[in-house]
Amino acid sequence: MSGTVVVQHVSTADFDAFVAERGDALWRSAWLLTGDAHRAEDLVQTALGKCWPKFERVSANGSFEAYVRRTMFTTYTAWWRRRWNGEVATATLPESATVAADVDARTDLISALATLPKGQRAVVVLRYFDDLTEQQTADVLGCTIGTVKSQTARALVALRASRALTEEDA
Amino acid sequence: MSESELRQLLTDAVPEASPAGDRAEAARTWARRRRNRYVAGVSMAAVAIAIGIPVGLAQSSHQRVEPAPQLKEFACPPVQQQPAAPQSLSSTPGRLSNGPIAVRLCGSDRGYQSPVDALVGQAADDLASSVRAVGPQKPPSGVACNLALIEGRRLSFVFSYPDGHTEGVTVDRGCPGGVSIGNGQVRGLAQDAVAIFKQFNAALLAQRLGQQPPSGAQTTVSCASGDHLGDGRSQLDQGDVPSLTSAVLCWDGNLFSQQPTQEDAFDPQDLRLVLDRMRSDTSQGSVRRDCGKGSVNYRIVGETAWGDRYVLYGDCGSFEVGSGDDFRIWKPQGEAAAILAKMVATGSTTLELPAPATSVEQVLFTWADLVNAGDPRADDLWVHGQPSGVADVNPVFISPGKGDVLPNGQRVTAVAGYAQAVEMDALWGDSTATCPDNRAKTFVLVRQSDFEPWRILSWSDHGLYQHGLGC
Structure with a gap:
């Protein structure tokens, strides 16, 4: 009995440590997906909440972070399908200490990302922000490498043609 | 823009994460709540019945002796353009009068379809009392959003009084949420808004016991009918698999597909069979979904006999039933799978190549x-x-x-x-x-x-x- 209690404590501490170490990184990916600080927080916490009951088992078998990321992306796509959680355009970004140029750049990037289909947006975030390989990206999204390649290419074409980013570059 | 430039752009653009409090503890709390919601959902009908007795509904045998005030027709106010703004209602900000005789659930979304019936009698007054009892809003400490977004968005209630005037209350189950009377100061948090909604939900279901749905309650549903529900799933919470009397099956391809959503109406008998199987053949615990190539995302969008709309989600071909510790999953098999497959086959306009292509x-x-x-x-x-x-x-x-x-x-x-x-x-x-x-x-x-x-x-x-x- 006492052994069970100890395992529980170790598990909780490990989970706390994981969240403390990786929580912000997960939030940044979530922000690129949602374009909104609150929704990003909700997305991260929902994913963590879903994964917490499986923490011990998944940690013992492999990377818990990969598991959380996959859950986060599947939750993101599930929210998208549930229409009501669609993105709401906002001109207000939450960081008060940000200079105007940064805000403009963020707004432009979010505007450009918002024009992409959800899957392409996810591919861009996974490949170019989270630096996952094509295979890892395919694993997270539950698709083939071929799909990752073609959708990445298509997303790049769209981003290069994006008026928001083009004007920013100019 | 090269790939490296895109990497740099993404890195530069992402803001620093706001102080998020104890995410780990929040996650554990969320997991516990999720388990509790499942338990609560299973006994939803029993709760509704239990609440129905003390609230003394107008149709019950516990009616008050004095004659009930005449209920004048009242309707939901028109909804503002999205994004939703608080309803403009004829009430004093922050003050909700005593003695309403009816209350109607309204939406804050232009496509929202309110329940056809109002909650009448003492239950309406009880709901008003609960609204008035919500305390001042205390900003949530720590976590910026308390995972309340998943509960749904803003709804409103219109209370009707004996003299015919109406007063409005907005409940926001989002983040941080709260309750607002007549566009007044927001009070409470999302959990208060959820509690108000649940009280209304249970009392309305109890009121319907023994009643027949009004004629014309049902409309013609389509896939788009499911786009304007308060929480993305239902107008009212009537358990995991509601008794839909008409529905359409909607389906589309995977995440990357540009394929528009397609739909086909259920034969009533087929619909009953599918819903019966969904109730009885679910798998508890984790069931790996096949979200690979060729997988289909289903939605069943339907209405009950009362015209309440629901969406049942079947991402990657497997339906989510309930919201327990793990989702229970229903993977259609046998007759039910054949019904869905037949609907997709006959309703689909997918091009079949003359022969399997290899390049x-x-x-x-x-x-x-x-x-x-x-x-x-x-x-x-x-x-x-x-x-x-x-x-x-x-x-x-x-x-x-x-x-x-x-x-x-x-x-x-x-x-x-x-x-x-x-x-x-x-x-x-x-x-x-x-x-x-x-x-x-x-x-x-x-x-x-x-x-x-x-x-x-x-x-x-x-x-x-x-x-x-x-x-």
């Missing part, structure tokens, strides 16, 4: 033949971008999309003799190559009017597409 070129040439033959099935392949029967190739048709005609100024000499011309790229990944590994063809399609089929004037093969991906 992208074969797909494109087949498509080109269909275009030039004026075969309308070519449109399907164009829209879907993922023809069936093709192994591990992913042609992607990129803009200009169908209907986006090149403006005159961009016409090239070869197409000058046509009223309309479209240049379209087919881009696909070749998973067998190493680097670079994407290929493209460009097609020029022409026609003289909107009433003619497109035909391919020319195409060019760009060979390998120089993105440097995978290098």
Whole structure:
């Protein structure tokens, strides 16, 4: 009995440590997906909440972070399908200490990302922000490498043609 | 913009995470709540019955002796343009009068369809009392959003009084949420808003016991009918698998598909069978879904006899039932699977190639033949971008999309003799190559009017597409 209690404590501490170490990184990916600080927080916490009951088992078998990321992306796509959680355009970004140029750049990037289909947006975030390989990206999204390649290419074409980013570059 | 520039742009643009409090503890709390919601959901009907007795509804045998005030017709106010704004209602901000005789649930979304019936009698007054009892809002400490967003969005209630006037209350189950009387100061948090909604929900279901739905309660549902529900799933919470009396099956392809949602109406008998199986054949615990190539995302959008709308989600072909520690999953099998498959087969406009294709070129040439033959099935392949029967190739048709005609100024000499011309790229990944590994063809399609089929004037093969991906 006492052994069970100890395992529980170790598990909780490990989970706390994981969240403390990786929580912000997960939030940044979530922000690129949602374009909104609150929704990003909700997305991260929902994913963590879903994964917490499986923490011990998944940690013992492999990377818990990969598991959380996959859950986060599947939750993101599930929210998208549930229409009501669609993105709401906002001109207000939450960081008060940000200079105007940064805000403009963020707004432009979010505007450009918002024009992409959800899957392409996810591919861009996974490949170019989270630096996952094509295979890892395919694993997270539950698709083939071929799909990752073609959708990445298509997303790049769209981003290069994006008026928001083009004007920013100019 | 190169790939490295995109990486830098993403890195530079992402803000620092706001102080998020104890995310780990919040996650554990969320997991516990989720378990509790499941337990609560299973006993929903029993709760409704239990609440129905003390609230002394107008239709029950516990009616008060004095004659009930005459209920005047009242309706939900018109909804503002999105994003939703607080309802404009004729109440004093922050103050909700005693003694309402009825209350109606309204939405804050233009497409929201309110329940056909109002909650009447003492239960309406009880709800008003609960609203008044909500304390001042205390900003949530620590976590910025308490995972309340998943509960749904803003709703409103309109209370009706004996003299015919109405007063409004907005409940926001979002983040941080709260309750607002007549556009007054927000009080409480999301959990208070959820509690108000649950009280109304349970009392209305109890009121309906023994009643017949009014004639004309049901409407014609379509896939779009499910786009405007308060929480994305239902107008009222009536358990995991509600008793839908009419519904449509909606389906679309995977995350990357450009395929529009397709739908087909259920035969009533088939609908009953599918819902029965969904109730009885769920799997507890984790069930791995097959979200790979060819998987279908289902939604069942339907109405109960009272006209309450629901959406049942079947991502990757498996339906979510309940919201316990793990989702219970219903993977259609046997008769139910056959019904869904038949509906998709008969309702789908997916292009089946004459023979299984083994290369992208074969797909494109087949498509080109269909275009030039004026075969309308070519449109399907164009829209879907993922023809069936093709192994591990992913042609992607990129803009200009169908209907986006090149403006005159961009016409090239070869197409000058046509009223309309479209240049379209087919881009696909070749998973067998190493680097670079994407290929493209460009097609020029022409026609003289909107009433003619497109035909391919020319195409060019760009060979390998120089993105440097995978290098």
